[in-house]
Structures are given as structure tokens and as C-alpha cells.
Amino acid sequence: MGLNVRVKTLILGGTNEGRDLAELLVTDGHEVITSLAGRVRRPARIAGEVRVGGFGGANGMAAWLVGNGINRVVDATHPFAEQISTNAVAACRSTGTPLLRISRPSWASHPLADTWTWVASHDEASREAAGYEKVLLTVGKQSLDHYRNLPDVAARMVELPEEPLPGSWRPLLERGPFTVDSEKELLRDLGVDVLVTKDSGGSLTEAKLTAAADLGVRVIMVRRVPVPKDVPQVATPREALAWVNEVPA
Numbered sequence: 295m296g297l298n299v300r301v302k303t304l305i306l307g308g309t310n311e312g313r314d315l316a317e318l319l320v321t322d323g324h325e326v327i328t329s330l331a332g333r334v335r336r337p338a339r340i341a342g343e344v345r346v347g348g349f350g351g352a353n354g355m356a357a358w359l360v361g362n363g364i365n366r367v368v369d370a371t372h373p374f375a376e377q378i379s380t381n382a383v384a385a386c387r388s389t390g391t392p393l394l395r396i397s398r399p400s401w402a403s404h405p406l407a408d409t410w411t412w413v414a415s416h417d418e419a420s421r422e423a424a425g426y427e428k429v430l431l432t433v434g435k436q437s438l439d440h441y442r443n444l445p446d447v448a449a450r451m452v453e454l455p456e457e458p459l460p461g462s463w464r465p466l467l468e469r470g471p472f473t474v475d476s477e478k479e480l481l482r483d484l485g486v487d488v489l490v491t492k493d494s495g496g497s498l499t500e501a502k503l504t505a506a507a508d509l510g511v512r513v514i515m516v517r518r519v520p521v522p523k524d525v526p527q528v529a530t531p532r533e534a535l536a537w538v539n540e541v542p543a
């Protein structure tokens with residue numbers, strides 16, 4: 295990239311990693327726009343410019359990248375936000391824009407991973423969980439529909455979904471981080487015999503896994519879809535900052 299071409303980065307956000315990267319880039323003197331889907335009613339404050347709402351698919355994103363002079367894209371979305379990540383790959387390919395993925399380390403290499411029942415989808419998780427009595431569900435508000443067949447559920451989430459939950463369910467509106475002790479207390483108080491969760495990875499919501507192991511609570515874990523091999527990946531916002539500074543356009 296020539297010396298007088300400005301570096302302008304789009305962060306696909308909605309995560310702590312995205313927010314931390316925006317802060318790092320702004321502090322480093324970069325122009326940065328963070329994109330949010332608009333799902334959360336009161337999102338946390340983010341450094342730099344913010345835009346909210348879908349782009350209109352991969353073609354819409356491609357047109358938006360060109361129209362806004364973007365020459366770096368960092369996909370910092372949640373590992374289970376699959377559609378936006380697929381669109382980012384296509385939009386960056388068609389416009390020749392360098393793309394990096396911040397991928398929170400998976401729990402597949404967690405010391406307890408071999409003790410969990412790994413499943414490929416929420417529907418499979420729901421079928422597995424049907425064999426238990428009291429379910430703690432920590433899969434996020436957007437995946438709850440797959441579990442509506444289960445009668446006795448405590449569902450933890452940051453915000454309630456638009457659709458009302460089954461009357462027999464108990465919503466727990468909380469945002470991590472949580473401690474092992476508080477997670478044990480929760481599992482015990484509710485009498486949970488199975489925890490259904492997804493491989494979000496990282497340390498923020500990991501305590502429930504230790505707590506479940508300590509109490510002999512079964513864990514059903516929904517797998518991630520792997521990141522395409524040709525998309526470079528880093529684990530942290532700091533590594534993403536280095537990539538933004540170094541990548542040739």
C-alpha cells in the first residue's frame with residue numbers, strides 16, 4: 295500500500311475481543327469502524343466509529359467495504375455467529391480486502407473436554423438433553439428455539455429473546471464472568487443434572503465447566519464450525535493490532 299493511502303479497518307464486532315481491538319486501534323491512531331448486528335438493546339461503549347445493522351448479505355458487505363474505503367477487515371464476531379463470518383470471507387474475496395479472524399481458543403483442548411458429550415448441532419444437543427431431568431441451558435438467546443421441547447429448563451442469557459419462553463422455564467438474566475463457587479451454588483440450588491452449552495471458548499464463562507465436573511453434572515457441548523483454512527487466525531486483540539499494522543494490502 296502506498297504511503298499516502300490511509301489504513302481504514304472494519305471490525306465485525308459484538309464481542310469483548312472486538313471492543314478491545316477497537317480501543318487498541320484507536321489508541322494506536324488508526325481509523326476504525328466497528329459493525330454491530332444490533333441484537334443487544336444496550337451495547338457496551340466502543341472506541342472509534344460504530345455502525346449498526348446488517349449489510350444485506352455478502353454482496354451488500356462488499357459494496358459497503360468499497361463505498362467506505364475499507365482496506366482491512368477483522369472478523370471479531372462470536373465463534374457461533376456463522377453467517378456474518380461466511381459473508382465476510384466472500385465479501386473480502388470479491389473486493390480483495392485482507393481479512394483476519396480473531397478466534398477465541400476453543401474448549402476442545404480443555405482438560406475436561408474428554409468428559410463432555412460433544413454434539414454437532416443444537417438439535418442434537420436437545421435430543422441428548424431430553425434424557426435428563428433438570429437442564430441448565432447456556433447457549434445464548436438466539437438458539438433457545440431448538441430446546442423448546444424440554445420441560446424443565448433454567449436458561450441463562452444476557453437479555454430475553456423477543457419470543458416468550460415456555461411457561462415452565464426459568465430465565466436467568468446474567469452476564470459473565472462467573473466464579474466456580476457461584477456456578478456450583480447455582481447448579482446445586484437448581485438441582486441441575488445436565489448443562490447444555492456451546493464451545494464459545496475463552497475464560498469468561500469457563501467456570502461452569504469446572505463446577506459441573508466437581509458436582510458430577512453431565513455436560514453437553516455443541517461444536518464450532520471451523521474457520522476456513524485460507525483465513526488467517528489469531529487468538530487475541532493484541533495480535534490483531536500487529537496484523538493490521540503489518541499486512542500488505
Ligand code: NAP
Pocket residue numbers: 306307308309329330331333346347348349350351352354355370371372374375376377378379381433434436
Ligand atoms: P449471524 O447469524 O452470523 O448473522 C446473521 C446476520 O446478522 C448476518 O448475515 C448479518 O446480516 C447480521 N450481522 C451479524 N453480525 C453482524 C455484525 N457484527 N455487523 C453487522 N451485521 C451483522 O450472527 P448472530 O449469531 O446473530 O450474531 C450477531 C452478533 O452478535 C454478532 O456481532 C456476534 O459477534 C454477536 N454475538 C453472537 C453470539 C452467538 O452466540 N451467536 C454470542 C455473543 C455475541 P446481513 O447479512 O444483512 O449483513
